[in-house]
Amino acid sequence: MASSNFIDYVKINCRSGAGGAGSVHFRREKHTPKGGPDGGDGGRGGHIILRGSSQMWTLLHLKYRKHIKAEAGVAGEGGRRSGAQGTDVILEVPLGTIARNPDTGNVLAEITEDGQDIILFPGGRGGLGNDHFKTPTQQAPDYAQPGEPGCEEWVVLELKLLADVGLVGFPNAGKSTLLSVVSAARPEIADYAFTTLVPNLGVVAYRDYKSFVMADIPGIIEGASQGKGLGLRFLRHIERNSILLFLIPANSEDIRHEYNTLLNELREYNPELMDKTRLLAISKIDLVDQEALSRLKENLPKNVPVAFISSVNQQGLDELKDIIWQSLTIANEPE
Template identity: 50%
Template sequence: MFVDRVLVKVEAGTGGSGQTSFRREKFAPMGGPDGGDGGRGGDVIVRGDRNLTTLLDYTYRDAWKAERGQHGEGSNRTGRSGEDIVLPVPPGTVVRDAETQEFLGEVMEDGHTILVAKGGRGGKGNSFFVTPTHQSPREWQPGEEGTARTLELELKLIADIGLVGQPNAGKSTLLSVISAARPKIADYPFTTLSPNLGVVPLSDHRSFVVADIPGIIEGASEGKGLGLRFLRHIERTRMLAFMIPIDAEDWQAELDQLRHEISSYSTELAAKPFCVVFTKLDLLGEHYVPDIEAPGAFGKYAISAAGRMGLDVVLDAWWRELLAMRVEAEKPARDAQFLP
């Protein structure tokens, strides 16, 4: 089951209390205060784990509490700090405070961590309060409480290419052919109810990730159909492939409608590089790329996933575009190396 949004209650550990203690030794009858400090409470940390692809685990357990710190002891012994709790999430997870909607961070890669609830500080023991005029203090401090909050975890898939199209445009079929992913395929609309990721292998150890997004219909940017729930997954893609079935009634109107829904949802998303891919070419029995207006597109292609037609051309085009984007992104860093 694909789960991309959950609410999780977390509570960091309370700090241990300080100790009131005085030395009691055979040859030190006037031993001074030696109460130790309390230990720090454990933190709650969110960490990226590339082995995860969903937030499903947090539907089974939605409350997490870190260990509290131990109290201080005599002989100036500080209490043991509480163990931290680490919540593993898939890369691409956005973390917010559910009550205030405060943005706490975004896990973008494996091992990336975000501190979401800080453990309480341990209290001071009576040895901390010693002064020249107050040499036998009995004061001590209780430990501070750890932060408690409800987190909203929202997963946005990270992929190089997002397949965008209306229901039954052939997105799932294409993904199943070019990768090892096995999305559900059927001849009725909205077969795909959750996004699917697939790694596309090329020669020379090259590869990239493609995301199959559930069908977008008119009004999706306003929540119609599967709507906003899955449009946000396209935000993480580097570029878009608008997929138009060759048997569509009006190719231009279908492309315009898809681009309108994307731009209505996010102008930043609409500015990403894109291409147009006509699918189901096997219905024509010949290679034909329809003439369509797509200003700014880096290419127009026609394929048949079922008939394995035109796939090499479009995959090579995607790779070249991704490579060019990578070179462009690295250019500022290279230029900085030669600055005086």
């Protein structure tokens, strides 16, 4: 899919509907010429609502909708007839979408479940009609409440992909190839850096009809946390992954150095990422002989589960899935 179709950040202006005015009205029927007040209430203004959809994966549909406006409520009428509510505007968004105040950065809403509804900006309340204000000493109130105004605010919608496993590695580490082999995802694959320009998601089948979601994040380079390369734009997606799977090719000059460099970029971006479970896959083992493979095993990072794989030859993939599943089971255990 073209990279222009993946949008993970939009800024839009939202205006919820104003409430309808209450009615000032008196009964004036043939046999009751001096009937009391019977003004109805105004209708509520329309809400701006975020709704989670598991069928969506991008904010592209909102990219060109810079102004979102809900309907105002209808004014009340005589005969205690309430005005209609303004129609709500429902913005369907992918799971993992966060709404923020663009000035303060405060989180206003977070969508994590399919069908989840959150009122982002409520519509104004409708005003009460004059029927509500009659008293024993004031039998004919000639006033009613106006409707409350709606909210008008700018909001930033930011997508952080929800995945069980996030692939972390330098460009050309083999992340896209691995995802294409273990799932039905078909990311672009080529022999040049930054082939992956957008995150890709794939569902990986496991034993006994189990499965987990893997995300291929665009390649990180040294300095990504300061904005170099493509990494800064997509590092936010790693924040939502339960497990980080570091992918480093077997023919790298110094595997431990590459691992530490990647780790440092994540730490610089968000220190909380250090609390996530980390796994290491040494990819492209088909490119080195057994002697070289034995040597590199002596210089691996400590205290990190390691799998040796070849996506091209499909070597070690079942073992990798076993390690991932075991780690997911532990990570998702209630504390």
